[in-house]
Amino acid sequence: MLAALFFSYLCGLLLAPFLASDAVPTALPFFMALCWFPLRRHRIGLATLLLFMTLCGVLLYHLHLTPVDNQEAISALFKSEKIHLHGRVVAAVPREGEGLRIDLDQISTSAAVAIPGRVRLYVRKKGAAILAGEEVQVLTRLRPPRNFGIPGEFDMERYLARRKIVAVGHIDSSQNIARFVTTPSLTYRLSRFRQRMAETIDTVAPVNTAPLVKALLLGQKESLPQALRQKIAAAGLSHLFAISGLHFATLSLLLYMLLRSLYTLSERALLFAPPRRILPPLTLPFLVLYLLFTGTALSAQRALLMLTIALILFFHRRRTRPFSLLTAAAFLLLLLDPLALYEPSLQLSLAGVAGILAFNPCCRPYLPRQSLLRGASLLFCTTFAATLPTLPLILHHFHLFAPAGLLLNLVAVPLVAMLALPLGLAGILIAPFWPAMTEVAIGGCGHILSTVLSLTETTLSLPILAERYLFLTLSDQLFLAVLVVSFLFATSKNVKMLMAIPISLAVLYLIPSMVPQQPLSLTALSVGQGDATLLQLGSDHFLIDSGGFRNSRFDSGERLIVPALARLGVRKLEGVILSHDHPDHAGGLPFLLKHFPINHFYAATPARKLTNHLGEILQEQNIPFSELSAGWSSTTDSSGATLAFFVPDQGHPNKNERSVAVYAGVDSHGLLLTGDLGAPGIEQLLASKIPGPVDLLKIPHHGSRxxxxxxxLERLKPQQTFVSAGYDNPYSLPHPTRVKAIKKAGLPLWRTDLQGSLEFTFKDRNWLTRQWNKSLFR
Known part of the structure; x- marks a missing residue:
């Protein structure tokens, strides 16, 4: 029954993102509960109860997604300039480099408006340590959390809503933060102790592994340098540096040994009850403190809940199946925190534990009897069992396949679990009483991790074990997930389930081929203040530009473009077309060219003159390059679809005026993409012979005046127009004069800054327009 209720609740949480917030009236679940009570002894009563749990999942998701009611007051703050905020720090997390992330609560403002939620501040350069529990005052400009509105992106709005964050701001330096003396709270004391431990680690651990020690013992993964984080992920060792069940099991064992040594000193205590009966529950308060100390990661919450339920059952002399224990912990966690389901850390934690519980019992009878071989074989089976079910999730969230993981875990897990972690945790436990020994323990932990890191670098240098980026379409991911589940249930005696698995695989394999191909469609991807457009001609896909940001480490290719292509079902690109070599059009190309199948690359600039080493990357990846010649050049496929490029004078000093214009047409209908052309380029374009009629027009240069x-408009007479621009961009694009001109002409103007990604499909001799909303084009 518990599993059925949990599954129904999960279905509600999974359906909720596709539904409007008012799709389920608040009273409906209560009405279903009232209907269930008189029907509880009948079969329909079970169905009513399961439907009730599904509706609860939908309702709770949306209630937590909108954490505050006073939205109008907060919206007024977004329109103002910089304001003073006074609040209490609930989290202060070091970021890579010199950055800092601060979350504020209990906030009052200089605008005499109390913010009913939290504010996240990004500090570019940290100075003196800011600790949780302190009261601070800052001057900043607030902005609402906002997604790009592109398929496949990380849902930042949901991520922040789960943390009750309603606004974000930026500060140049922590020196600009005023701090106030307050009565030390438990949160402040734990934060101060954590800061002391971080300083000790920086002092005694090897420089190259100090960030790993802080991640392992303190949960400070965000401070890991990007290169080190990628190396650990490529080795398949990221799970070792997340606070999880391994930490709580080790810590509880250390605490039990310490308490047992004290307990056995009392003869009266031993006569009262044996240590194993009394001491395990006494470790719980210390484990809760460690959870708060390390930042309450979801994987840690899951582990602590499972341990707590197990101890309660143990204390009452009750037994339960491990799967029931996992289900109960996950159910309770998601009832209290529904949005946690969409956190990768919880998904990976639940999947890994479920895989171990499902696979290991089947393997044990076949393991060697010799103790050393049996231990190594069990470790390999456990690693394989945890890796297999997490593989589809890792590919979905991070698009990374790490073949070295199975091999490295055989060595890294014993070193970390049996040596580094116990040493480090023991050092933390004795820190208040024996600082000198703490330094020795943490230093030893650092040296062990240095050995693990050296082994990792050596293994990753082997080409066969190097990491690979895999961007699977949604149907491919579902196919892989069903394949993994079928393997885990290979020993099941349920014949119907075993028969359903190959049928499901066949359906998932055939679905993409059953979707009809449209002769012409265009998707304007919302990539901020930049440009990226996906063009589909029959079964061929072409990408025009890839977005990008000036002076930013945010890689639009990795974070936006390639995930969007995978989410839209694109397995390869027939061609990539670069309109002109500006960062907001070419910034995402390096990652795209390295990690996505591409048949051809087109540009008007010679390959050797392209920035970001694009010419070298094209050569390394063996991607054919075509330098487009002046004027129009076009191709026509067997279906009659036309793809043409217009290259203006390439001698102009302004790169915008050298933008390549792209025309695509079918059946006397077409679209025209004008890049960032200005007056000289547009004059040349209009003076040329455009290959066909233009029904859909992209406004040039993001709507610049x-x-x-x-x-x-007068020459082409389009039916629809669209513009690619960033939300609240500093250039105020599209310019009001251009918006007014289009409105005066009686044409619809579609905008990526306001409506997110846009899909234009030529169907039945008309253009069907849809915008990305709630995970679908609608």
Whole structure:
């Protein structure tokens, strides 16, 4: 029954993102509960109860997604300039480099408006340590959390809503933060102790592994340098540096040994009850303190809940199946925190434990009897059992396949679990009483991790074990997930389930081929203040530009473009077309060219003159390059679809004026993409012979007032227009004069800054327009 209720509740949480917030009236679940009570002894009563849990999942998801009610007051703050915020720090997390992330609660403002939620502040350069529990005052400009509105992106709005964050701001330095003396709270004392431990680790651990020690013992994964984080992920060792059940099992064992040594000193205590009966529950308060100390990671919460339920059952002399224990912990956690289901850390934690519980019992009868071989074989089976069910999730969230993981875990897990982690945790436990020994223990932990890191670097240098990026389509991911489940249930005696598995695999394999191909469609990807457009001609896909940000480490290719292509079912690109070599158009190309199948690359600039080493990357990846010549050049496929490129004068000093324009058409209908052309480029374009009619027009240069629009509208007479621009961009694009001109012409203007990604499909001799909303084009 518990599993059925949990599954129904999960279905509600999974359906909720696709439904409007008012899709389920608040009273409906209560009505279903009332209907269940008189029907509880009948079969329909069970169905009513399961439907009730599904509706609860939908309702709780949306209630937690909108954590505050006073939205109007908060919206007014977004329109103002910088304001003073006074609040209490609930989290202060070091970031890579010199950055810092601060979450504030109990906030009052200089605008006399109390913010009913939390504010996240990103500090570019940290100075003196800011600790949780302190009261601070800052001057900043607030902005609402906002997604790009592109398929496949990380849902930042949901991520922040789970943490009750309603606004974000930026500060140049922590020196600009005023701090106030307050009565030390438990949160402040734990934060101060954590800071002391971090300073000790920086002092005694080897420089190259100090960040790993802090991640392992303190949960400070965000401070890991990007290169080190990628190396650990490529080795398949990230799970070792997340606070999880391994930490709580080790810590509880250390605490039990310490308490037992004290307990056995009392003869009266031994006569009262044996140590194993009394001491395990006494470790719980210390484990809760460690959870708070390390930042309450979801994997840690799951582990502590399972341990707590197990101890309660043990104390009452009750037994339960491990799967029931996992289900109960997950159910309770998601009832209290529904949005946690969409956190990768919880998904990976639950999947890994479920895989071990499902696979290991089947393997044990076949393991060697010799103790050393049996231990090594059991470790390999456990690693394989945890890796297999997490593989689809890792590919979904991180698109990374780490073949070295199975091999490295055989050595890294014993070193970390049996040596580094116990040493480090023991050092933390004795820190208040024996600082000198703490330094020795943490130093030893650091040296062990240095050995693990050296082994990792050596293993990853082997080409066969190097990491690989895999961007699977949604149907491919579902196919892989069903394949993994079928393997885990290979020993099941349920014949119907075993028969359903190959049928499901066949359906998932055939679904993509059953979807009809449209002759012409265009997707304007919302990539901020940049440009990226996906063009589909029959079964061929072309990408025009890839977005990008000036002076930013945010890689639009890795974070936006390639995930969007996979989410939209694109397995390869027939061609990539670069309109012009500016960061907001070419910034995502390096990652795209390295990690996604591409048949051809087109540009008007010679390959050797392209920035970001694009020419070298094209050569390394063996991607054919075509330098487009001046004027129009076009191709026509067997279906009659036309793809043409217009190259203006390449001698102009402004790269915008050298933008390549792209025309695509079918059946006397077409679209025109004008890049960032200004007055000279538009004049040349209009003077040329455009290959066909234009029904859909992309407004040039993000709607800039310096790009002539009226001549384009008068000459081409489009039916629809769209513009690619970033939300609240500093250039105020599209310019109001351009918006007004399009409105005066009686044409619809679609905007990526306001409506997110846009899909234009030519169907039945008309353009069907849809926008990305709630995980679908609608």
């Amino acid at each position: 310096f790009s002539p629009l009226i001549p384009l």
